Amino acid sequence: MSLLNHFLSRYTKNFKSTLNKVKHFDDIIDWRKEFTLTEFKKEEDTKDWLVGCDRDIGGKSEANLVYTKNNTGLFTGFTSNHLPEHLEIKVHGYAALRTKDDLFSDDCLDTSPFRYLLLRVKGDHRKYMVNIQTDGIIQTDIYQHRLFLKTPNQWENVLIPFNDFTLTNDGNLEPNQTRMFREKVKTVGIGLIDRQEGEFNLEIESIKCFNTEYSDGDVDKLPETPITI
Numbered sequence: 191m192s193l194l195n196h197f198l199s200r201y202t203k204n205f206k207s208t209l210n211k212v213k214h215f216d217d218i219i220d221w222r223k224e225f226t227l228t229e230f231k232k233e234e235d236t237k238d239w240l241v242g243c244d245r246d247i248g249g250k251s252e253a254n255l256v257y258t259k260n261n262t263g264l265f266t267g268f269t270s271n272h273l274p275e276h277l278e279i280k281v282h283g284y285a286a287l288r289t290k291d292d293l294f295s296d297d298c299l300d301t302s303p304f305r306y307l308l309l310r311v312k313g314d315h316r317k318y319m320v321n322i323q324t325d326g327i328i329q330t331d332i333y334q335h336r337l338f339l340k341t342p343n344q345w346e347n348v349l350i351p352f353n354d355f356t357l358t359n360d361g362n363l364e365p366n367q368t369r370m371f372r373e374k375v376k377t378v379g380i381g382l383i384d385r386q387e388g389e390f391n392l393e394i395e396s397i398k399c400f401n402t403e404y405s406d407g408d409v410d411k412l413p414e415t416p417i418t419i
Contacts, residue, residue, distance in 0.1 A: 221406055222303060227378055228289055229396040233257040238293050241265075243285040249273050253285035258393070265392040269382060283387065288321060288379025298325050298374040301352060303407045304399035307378075309348045312393040313339040317384040322355060325374035333370050334358050337380060349400065353408070 228238060236255050243253040250270035258264050271283045291297060301307075307320065318337040323329075333355035337348060352372055357364040378397055382390055404411050 221401070223401050223403075224308070225304065225399040227299070227397045227399060228293065230257060230261055230263040230394065232261075236263055238290055239263070239287050240290055241285075241287045243267065243269070244273070244282050249282050251283060251285055253287070255287055260393075261395070263394045265380065265394065266390065268389045269385075269387055271385065271387050283385040284382060285390065286321070286379060286381035288323070288377045291376055293377070294375070298376055300373045301375050301399050302372045304401050305351060305353075305405040305407055306400040306402070307350045307352060308396075308398045308400035309337065309350070310345065310395040310397075311337070311339070311348060312345045312395075313337070313342055314391050315342050316382055316386070316388075316390045316392075318392060319381045319383045320350060320355075321377075321379040321381055322370065322375060323377040323379075324371040325376050326371045328359065330359055331364070332358050345395070 228235070230236065236257050239255050241253050241255050243249065243251040245251050245253075250272045251268065253265070253267035256264045256266060265285075265287055267285055269283045269285055273282050307322075309320070318339075320335050320337050322333040324331070324333070335350050335355045337350075339348070340346060352370060355370055357367050357370075380392065380394075401407070
């Protein structure tokens with residue numbers, strides 16, 4: 191074997207070995223599987239949230255966020271459809287919580303490198319909505335998606351594509367849907383939406399931005415396959 195052929199043979203083997211160590215070409219750039227938006231590692235973490243219900247406007251509902259010994263946050267209380275007769279406000283039977291405006295660095299978070307919102311929760315038979323507020327032109331715009339719970343009273347991972355959220359304003363569906371400003375997410379929250387009376391309990395372990403092994407934000411990644419030459 192000539193010196194040139196020997197060199198080419200060694201070069202090909204080394205190049206092939208290097209390529210097979212790189213699962214995908216885009217692994218060379220900064221790809222992340224997940225980023226934790228919020229979790230409850232200590233009791234002080236509950237102070238990163240704001241909790242509200244119709245009691246704030248004179249209603250009878252109650253809502254609290256309680257730290258548990260399992261390092262989770264328990265969104266708990268009860269909703270009532272009764273309002274004092276002297277109040278002209280007709281909105282009742284609601285409860286919600288959201289992260290504070292200054293929870294994320296620089297007051298906003300860029301979620302565009304991720305495709306999904308991942309919630310690790312244990313709920314009940316009530317109906318909840320996930321809410322995302324961005325630093326858009328209209329500050330009252332909220333992007334919403336149902337928090338579908340398949341196994342009440344058991345822990346489950348709920349994966350929601352960011353692109354599946356729907357634009358609303360003041361609780362009403364916006365006729366002109368616009369893309370979520372995912373580069374400037376301000377708050378993430380959960381609201382009770384069934385307007386039914388009774389107790390509710392939603393336990394939250396964490397909320398994360400998430401990529402599967404086949405996603406890089408809105409870009410699809412190829413399945414892992416050995417590279418042959």
